[in-house]
Amino acid sequence: MTYCLGIMSYQGLVLASDSRSNSGFDQVSVCRKMHTFVLPGERVFVLVSSGSLSVTQSVITQLRIDFERGDGLAKAESMYRAARVVGDTIRRVADIDRAALERDKIPFNVNIILGGQIKGEQSNLYLIYPQGNPLRATKDSPYLQIGEVKYGRPILDRGLDFNNTTLDQAAKYAVLSLDSTMRSNVTVGPPIDLLLYYEDELIIRQHRRLKENDPDLLEIHAGWETSLRKIVSDMPSIRFGTDITGE
Amino acid sequence: MTYCLGIMSYQGLVLASDSRSNSGFDQVSVCRKMHTFVLPGERVFVLVSSGSLSVTQSVITQLRIDFERGDGLAKAESMYRAARVVGDTIRRVADIDRAALERDKIPFNVNIILGGQIKGEQSNLYLIYPQGNPLRATKDSPYLQIGEVKYGRPILDRGLDFNNTTLDQAAKYAVLSLDSTMRSNVTVGPPIDLLLYYEDELIIRQHRRLKENDPDLLEIHAGWETSLRKIVSDMPSIRFGTDITGE
Numbered sequence: 001m002t003y004c005l006g007i008m009s010y011q012g013l014v015l016a017s018d019s020r021s022n023s024g025f026d027q028v029s030v031c032r033k034m035h036t037f038v039l040p041g042e043r044v045f046v047l048v049s050s051g052s053l054s055v056t057q058s059v060i061t062q063l064r065i066d067f068e069r070g071d072g073l074a075k076a077e078s079m080y081r082a083a084r085v086v087g088d089t090i091r092r093v094a095d096i097d098r099a100a101l102e103r104d105k106i107p108f109n110v111n112i113i114l115g116g117q118i119k120g121e122q123s124n125l126y127l128i129y130p131q132g133n134p135l136r137a138t139k140d141s142p143y144l145q146i147g148e149v150k151y152g153r154p155i156l157d158r159g160l161d162f163n164n165t166t167l168d169q170a171a172k173y174a175v176l177s178l179d180s181t182m183r184s185n186v187t188v189g190p191p192i193d194l195l196l197y198y199e200d201e202l203i204i205r206q207h208r209r210l211k212e213n214d215p216d217l218l219e220i221h222a223g224w225e226t227s228l229r230k231i232v233s234d235m236p237s238i239r240f241g242t243d244i245t246g247e
Numbered sequence: 248m249t250y251c252l253g254i255m256s257y258q259g260l261v262l263a264s265d266s267r268s269n270s271g272f273d274q275v276s277v278c279r280k281m282h283t284f285v286l287p288g289e290r291v292f293v294l295v296s297s298g299s300l301s302v303t304q305s306v307i308t309q310l311r312i313d314f315e316r317g318d319g320l321a322k323a324e325s326m327y328r329a330a331r332v333v334g335d336t337i338r339r340v341a342d343i344d345r346a347a348l349e350r351d352k353i354p355f356n357v358n359i360i361l362g363g364q365i366k367g368e369q370s371n372l373y374l375i376y377p378q379g380n381p382l383r384a385t386k387d388s389p390y391l392q393i394g395e396v397k398y399g400r401p402i403l404d405r406g407l408d409f410n411n412t413t414l415d416q417a418a419k420y421a422v423l424s425l426d427s428t429m430r431s432n433v434t435v436g437p438p439i440d441l442l443l444y445y446e447d448e449l450i451i452r453q454h455r456r457l458k459e460n461d462p463d464l465l466e467i468h469a470g471w472e473t474s475l476r477k478i479v480s481d482m483p484s485i486r487f488g489t490d491i492t493g494e
Contacts, residue, residue, distance in 0.1 A: 151398070154428075159479060180405075184400045216483075223482060224482075228478075231478070235470065240441075242454055
């Protein structure tokens with residue numbers, strides 16, 4: 001499994017991904033799920049992906065080939081078009097592999113979150129489905145998740161607010177969301193790739209890879225647990241009666 | 248969907264359940280999922296259930312009929328036997344309904360958490376599966392969940408500790424776990440039934456039904472969100488470099 005997310009705030013974007021790849025319980029390995037495509041000063045794209053590693057690799061490889069020859073993401077005229085480029089690339093890989101996979105009951109599975117900015121436009125955040133269709137994040141629901149999404153969702157629902165959450169705060173929410181997921185589900189694991197993109201920078205300046213024993217990650221993990229326990233301890237007790245009625 | 252949980256601590260048990268029942272998106276109603284069977288001074292059982300309402304009702308009805316004539320849960324000599332009584336009752340209902348359901352591709356679905364105590368034994372907590380087999384909670388993993396379990400799990404993993412969590416604290420964790428789930432998933436909804444059972448009481452003294460606008464529930468909900476945001480705000484910022492390597 002995988003857990004990746006993207007957060008959109010008035011200051012820009014946060015993208016984060018775990019790095020665990022597993023095929024069954026035995027073949028567990030580390031695999032980077034964050035990929036960047038940058039033309040400094042002109043356009044920045046960050047992709048995080050979930051799904052079959054084979055399919056995802058083919059999609060990223062094809063996007064890279066096109067990008068490097070000035071095509072695809074390198075010339076998309078808007079973020080919406082860029083999301084369509086990713087979707088079209090997924091469809092090209094589906095044309096190659098889907099029938100063979102489905103013949104053996106293996107689903108064609110790839111989900112991609114695309115964040116980025118093209119000069120002259122605002123930054124934006126999209127989820128592209130295995131069918132190739134894109135979904136845009138909104139100010140009301142300023143984050144997108146893929147993979148093992150449920151464990152890490154409550155903290156995002158409680159904390160994020162497009163108009164008020166700074167990128168500095170959003171980065172902490174992203175790490176907490178990933179940390180909560182890793183704590184409760186073994187198929188999501190470190191290192192965590194974390195990337196901040198401030199509006200209009202049009203270059204990547206802020207990336208961090210948090211390994212399992214990274215002191216900052218350990219501090220966040222332990223500090224969070226201690227703080228949560230303290231909040232609960234300080235909360236007023238729930239009052240009880242015996243109003244359970246007979247059945 | 249449904250979300251119910253049971254927590255075991257050195258002081259006793261907490262059981263909690265939501266009350267939303269839905270059949271598709273249209274038929275949404277309120278339905279109590281917590282059921283008690285008590286012989287004061289001798290034995291106390293609390294059941295919370297998830298799954299098909301029809302199947303669950305049949306199981307509870309049959310358990311009640313047996314209990315009232317001094318059979319089943321009324322005479323099980325241990326909590327393990329009580330869990331087996333619940334499992335056997337599930338199997339009796341399966342014998343009646345399963346084939347007809349499966350003929351129309353409807354799964355036979357019922358999961359039950361059974362908490363309670365029989366005089367002379369310690370209190371205990373079991374999960375009984377649709378197949379009728381029981382699973383006991385352990386001190387290392389002192390809680391059991393059924394239904395929509397993922398959203399509400401991180402707070403339990405962070406907070407609960409069999410040897411140190413009081414029932415008063417456990418009740419707050421249960422409400423926060425349910426509140427997190429209701430916040431992120433519309434198929435789980437209030438009222439929340441919450442029951443505390445202190446070891447060796449052998450009667451039910453502490454039950455609370457928290458409706459949607461219950462001032463205590465609103466205070467917990469709002470206080471929790473405010474406190475979480477404050478913790479995140481007070482956490483040290485994550486430091487960044489630009490160590491993302493070319494691909």
